Amino acid sequence: MRSAEFWQLTIDCHDPARLVSFWAPVLGYDVRPAPGDFATWNDYYLSVGVPADELDLNDPTGGADRLIDPQGHGPAIWFQPVPEGKSVKNRIHLDVYAMSREEPYAARKAANAAWVEELVAAGATILKVLDEPEWGRYYITLADPEGNEFCVG
Numbered sequence: 001m002r003s004a005e006f007w008q009l010t011i012d013c014h015d016p017a018r019l020v021s022f023w024a025p026v027l028g029y030d031v032r033p034a035p036g037d038f039a040t041w042n043d044y045y046l047s048v049g050v051p052a053d054e055l056d057l058n059d060p061t062g063g064a065d066r067l068i069d070p071q072g073h074g075p076a077i078w079f080q081p082v083p084e085g086k087s088v089k090n091r092i093h094l095d096v097y098a099m100s101r102e103e104p105y106a107a108r109k110a111a112n113a114a115w116v117e118e119l120v121a122a123g124a125t126i127l128k129v130l131d132e133p134e135w136g137r138y139y140i141t142l143a144d145p146e147g148n149e150f151c152v153g
Contacts, residue, residue, distance in 0.1 A: 008076040012086075013146050016065035016079035017056070022123055022145055023077065024067055026096060032066035032076065041065055054081070086147045094150040101153065109138040112152050116140050119152070 013019050020031055038044040040062025042055050055063055067077040098111035109131070120126065123145035130139045139153045 006076075008078050010078045010080050011148060012082040012084075013079050013148075014081065014085070015056075015146065016081055017059050017061045017063070018123075018145055019079045020061065020064050020067060023079075025122075026119065027067065027074070027077075028070070029067040029074070029077065030070045031061070031064045032068045034062070090149045093148070095153055096150060097153055105133055105136045105138065108153075112138055112140060116142065116152055 011019065023029065024031060034041045034044045036044070038047065042057055042059070042063035045055055045063060046052065057063075065079045065081070067079075069075070098115040099108055101108070103111075116124075116126065119142060124142040125147075126140060126142055127149065128141040130137060130141075132138070137153075139151050141149055141151050143149055
């Protein structure tokens with residue numbers, strides 16, 4: 001079977017710019033610049049026929065809706081605007097880690113708890129905390145500003 005030459009993670013949302021500004025620092029990603037000589041993504045989308053009423057032309061980011069890993073290791077991410085809202089639990093989600101999972105439980109718990117405070121301040125919501133010290137597990141399930149679940153572990 002042939003493997004993909006390239007792949008990206010696509011996340012449906014209402015406000016791509018908001019999620020770009022939330023996820024870029026969480027993942028250590030950069031905002032992907034518009035292609036070619038286009039100053040903004042909105043300029044590019046208009047040039048390929050996307051109707052203006054489907055774009056947020058007042059968005060100060062110019063329609064920034066994509067992230068890239070500056071190290072080139074992780075997938076590109078596209079925040080695709082869709083009209084419908086999220087209605088059920090995600091079937092796929094991101095797990096992010098404040099530090100190596102090989103570190104001692106107490107250190108991971110403290111680092112994760114501190115990071116979760118930053119994430120909540122940036123617009124995330126805590127959904128669930130799993131604290132099982134006997135198994136060395138401490139995970140927090142959160143939702144990003146549009147309700148997409150992710151875990152800090």
